[in-house]
Amino acid sequence: MITxxxxxxxxxxxxxxxxxxxxxNKGDALVVIGPSGSGKSTLLRCINLLVQPDExxxxxxxxxxxxxxxxxxxxxxxxxMVFQSFNLFTHLNALENVMIGLRKVKRMDRAGxxxxxxxxxxxxxxxxxxxxxxAQLSGGQQQRVAIARALALNPKAVLFDEPTSxxxxxxxxxxxxxxxxxxEEGMTMVVVTHEMGFAHNVxxxxxxxxxxxxxxxxxxxxxxxxxxxxxxxxxVGKILG
Amino acid sequence: xxxxxxxKEIWTRLEDRPVLRSAIAIGGLLGLGLALVLGLAAVGIVSxxxxxxxxxxxxxxxxxxxxxxxxxFAIGFAGAIPMGLVRxxxxxxxxxxxxxxxxxxxxxxxxxxxxxxxxxTPAFVQIFLVAQVSGLIFPGNPNIPFWGGTLAxxxxxxxxxxxxxxxGFQSVGQSQVEAAKSIGMRPVQVFLHITLPQGLRxxxxxxxxxxxxxxxxxxxxxxxxxxxxxxxASYLGNNRSHPIEAFIMVSxxxxxxxxxxxxxxxxxxxxxxxxxxxVAERTVGVGRRRAVVAxxxxxxxxx
Numbered sequence: 001m002i003t004x005x006x007x008x009x010x011x012x013x014x015x016x017x018x019x020x021x022x023x024x025n026k027g028d029a030l031v032v033i034g035p036s037g038s039g040k041s042t043l044l045r046c047i048n049l050l051v052q053p054d055e056x057x058x059x060x061x062x063x064x065x066x067x068x069x070x071x072x073x074x075x076x077x078x079x080x081m082v083f084q085s086f087n088l089f090t091h092l093n094a095l096e097n098v099m100i101g102l103r104k105v106k107r108m109d110r111a112g113x114x115x116x117x118x119x120x121x122x123x124x125x126x127x128x129x130x131x132x133x134x135a136q137l138s139g140g141q142q143q144r145v146a147i148a149r150a151l152a153l154n155p156k157a158v159l160f161d162e163p164t165s166x167x168x169x170x171x172x173x174x175x176x177x178x179x180x181x182x183x184e185e186g187m188t189m190v191v192v193t194h195e196m197g198f199a200h201n202v203x204x205x206x207x208x209x210x211x212x213x214x215x216x217x218x219x220x221x222x223x224x225x226x227x228x229x230x231x232x233x234x235x236v237g238k239i240l241g
Numbered sequence: 242x243x244x245x246x247x248x249k250e251i252w253t254r255l256e257d258r259p260v261l262r263s264a265i266a267i268g269g270l271l272g273l274g275l276a277l278v279l280g281l282a283a284v285g286i287v288s289x290x291x292x293x294x295x296x297x298x299x300x301x302x303x304x305x306x307x308x309x310x311x312x313x314f315a316i317g318f319a320g321a322i323p324m325g326l327v328r329x330x331x332x333x334x335x336x337x338x339x340x341x342x343x344x345x346x347x348x349x350x351x352x353x354x355x356x357x358x359x360x361x362t363p364a365f366v367q368i369f370l371v372a373q374v375s376g377l378i379f380p381g382n383p384n385i386p387f388w389g390g391t392l393a394x395x396x397x398x399x400x401x402x403x404x405x406x407x408x409g410f411q412s413v414g415q416s417q418v419e420a421a422k423s424i425g426m427r428p429v430q431v432f433l434h435i436t437l438p439q440g441l442r443x444x445x446x447x448x449x450x451x452x453x454x455x456x457x458x459x460x461x462x463x464x465x466x467x468x469x470x471x472x473x474a475s476y477l478g479n480n481r482s483h484p485i486e487a488f489i490m491v492s493x494x495x496x497x498x499x500x501x502x503x504x505x506x507x508x509x510x511x512x513x514x515x516x517x518x519x520v521a522e523r524t525v526g527v528g529r530r531r532a533v534v535a536x537x538x539x540x541x542x543x544x
Contacts (some may be wrong), residue, residue, distance in 0.1 A: 050422060077425035087420035091439050092520045101424035104434055135517020146420075153424060 001188045002047060002079075002157055007056035009042055016042045018212040019056070024157070024205075027186040031199040031220075034209035035235060040192040043209070044159045047190065048072075048079045055195060061156060075094050077105060080150030080158040085166050086142040088134040094121060094145045095130035098152050102184040106153065120148040140171025157188035158202055164195055200224060208232045259511055263504040270500065278489060291483045292490065299494050302473035307498070309469065310456045317402045320449075324399070325406025326432070327352045352403065359400025364458050368393040368485075371375065372465035382512055390462040398455050409440035420493035422536045442518060449506045453499050 002024040009017040016039045024030045032040050043100045045051035047058055049065065049072040058066045088097050098120050102113035121127050124144035134142055143163055150158050160179065164172045176198050183189055183202045193199060199206055199220055206223040208216045208231075216223060216232045224240065227233045255262050281287035331349035336339050359367070368390065413436045421431040454516035463472035474491035478484030 023326045048423060048531060073422075073425045073427050076423055081423040083416065083423075084419065089417060089420065089435060089439075091435075091442060091515050100434060101426075104430050105425040133516045133518075135515075149424065229431060 001028075001061060002190065003057070003059040003060065004043070004047065005057040007043070007046055007053045007058065009039075009051060009054050016212055017046070017053070019214070020209070020214055021056075022207055022214065022217070024188060024190060026188055028204040029183045029187075029191060029202055031191040031203035031206045032190065032192045032209060033194070033196075033199065033206060033216075033223075033235070033239075038209045039212040040209055041161050044081070044161050044190060044192055047159055048076045048081055050076075050081070071104075077153050078156045080153060080155035082143070082146050082150055082158065082160045082163050084162040086134070086139070086146045088142050088146055088149070090134055093133050094126060094137065094148075095129050097145055098149045101149065101153050117148075117152060120152045121145070123151070124148045125174070132162060136231070138171055139167045140174045143167065143171075143175045147175075147178055147182075151182075157190065158182070160189065160191040160193065162192050162194070164193065194239065196224070208235065210235070258507055263508065267500060267504070268529075270496065274493065274496075283483070287486055287489065288483060291481070292484045295477060295481075295486075295490070297471055298477060299470060299490055302468055302470045303494050305387070305467065305497070306456070306469040307461050309391045309394060309462060309467065310452070310459045313391050313398055314402075314452055314455055316395045317398035320399050321406045322401035322437075324352050324355075324403040325410055328356065328403055328407035329410035333539075356400045356403050357538055359397055359433055360404070364393075364397050365461050365464070367397050368461050371396065386462075387468075388467040389390060390465055390467040393465075394455060394459060394462070397458070398451065402448070405444050405451060405476055406440065408447070409444035410454075412443050413439045439518065442513075442515065445506065445510045449503055453503060457495065 002022075002235075004020060007017050007020045008015070020039070020043055022030065029107065032043065034040050035061075042051055046053045047060075048234065049058070052067050053241075056192045057064050060078055063070070065072075088094075090102060095114070095117050096115035099113045102108045102116055103110065106113075108116070118127065118130065121130055124147055126141060126144055126148070129137060129141060129145070132141075134145070137145065147158075163179070164175050167175065172195070176195060179189070179191070179198070180202050191198075191203070201220075203220050205217060206220050207214055208223060208227075208229075210231055216227060216229045223232065224236055227236050244342035278287060278289075278292070301475065327345075327348055331345045331352075334345045335349060361538075371393035372386065372389045375385055377391065379385050383463050417435055418431055421435045426434065459469060460471040462469050463475060466472070470491050474487040477490070481487075
């Protein structure tokens with residue numbers, strides 16, 4: 001479903017991604033872990049072309065998408081994204097946040113878009129918050145609206161960039177529950193997270209990145225319980241410690 | 242109840258009633274003006290008779306001032322959106338490379354020079370310059386003072402409004418733009434549906450300030466023979482030897498237009514303010530310093 005082949009990215013002189021490759025099969029959840037500054041967010045942003053890779057290929061459903069002939073807007077409709085700080089549109093209420101992609105990008109009529117948006121809000125348990133503006137919602141509620149906004153476009157995969165890192169502890173659970181449900185429904189997901197419980201229970205594969213390279217990859221048991229590389233052992237020891 | 246406590250009580254009751262507050266402010270202004278005029282009349286400086294006889298003299302000039310201001314403000318508004326965009330976002334493109342950089346460098350340079358030229362010279366000088374030039378190009382045309390004056394005001398407000406829009410566009414967060422891109426919006430859609438509506442809400446009040454400033458600056462058109470408010474007042478004052486009355490009259494007309502308008506826009510802005518967007522500010526309590534809390538935040542609603 002998603003293949004990343006030998007991707008490099010420089011920001012000026014800074015070599016952020018040094019030949020990263022990965023593969024996510026349809027319906028799988030890949031969790032990416034690693035210390036901050038290891039290039040995890042940049043990797044996610046390369047997959048939906050918010051950041052243009054300097055070298056290497058991004059292949060989604062058999063199509064090489066980092067190609068000048070392919071519109072990045074088309075790619076981003078195929079691959080949804082959920083941000084660390086939610087990034088809900090502050091001037092729109094919850095329902096409009098979910099609707100706007102359907103209306104403006106998918107060009108649906110108002111009634112159809114509203115029906116679909118209400119259904120997506122229902123899915124994340126926020127049907128009763130449709131009229132609330134982002135500033136009137138808790139962090140957990142905002143992030144669930146953001147998930148609904150990504151799902152509304154019916155993407156083939158969803159990227160999560162540390163979706164619970166900006167949340168107070170009491171709101172983390174509700175977001176992880178929505179994500180777990182999504183994984184169980186067979187959504188293809190790439191999740192950058194520090195939630196090891198979630199990674200252990202939900203991920204099909206876990207990938208450990210450091211300094212712009214993939215250090216180790218495997219099933220959650222392999223990476224967390226029997227890490228092979230020294231750096232993985234050190235990192236896993238610290239976070240599970 | 243002591244005086245201080247009474248004042249506190251009144252303030253608390255007025256706090257959430259902006260319309261009533263505005264009504265009191267306008268009422269106070271009217272009262273003061275009336276007291277001033279009557280006082281001056283009592284000591285023989287002002288002739289009430291003259292005021293009554295010429296009460297409608299400024300009606301048509303007021304329309305002239307208003308049309309020149311509204312027209313130039315509207316054209317300036319339309320032009321300031323693209324120019325503000327260039328001012329706000331061209332620097333980022335210029336840091337990149339390739340054909341975009343080559344295309345935007347002269348554009349950015351031109352817009353920036355324009356803004357600096359307008360802000361760095363007196364409006365009075367700009368008006369004289371435009372009036373002289375348009376008088377040379379269309380000699381003897383009786384409509385030229387008005388249209389030349391309106392053009393000068395347009396040129397002036399375009400520079401200021403461009404900066405207002407630049408500030409508005411730049412205060413829309415990059416995370417908002419990224420989110421819009423992530424759901425597949427094209428750059429034009431990001432601008433139309435995210436940056437513009439959010440930016441406009443942020444600059445409503447600065448735009449009103451600019452309108453008020455422009456309306457007052459339109460008085461300068463009197464000096465290039467536009468029959469607007471100040472011109473008419475000078476006529477009244479000089480030809481009929483009642484300059485004080487004339488200037489009291491013209492001041493009242495400016496106030497009568499500006500105060501209700503800015504109050505109305507302020508009221509509209511508060512009514513349509515979106516919780517959490519822009520200057521979500523509500524004053525609470527009394528005292529020299531006012532505590533500021535976010536409006537529209539339900540108790541415990543924010544984490």
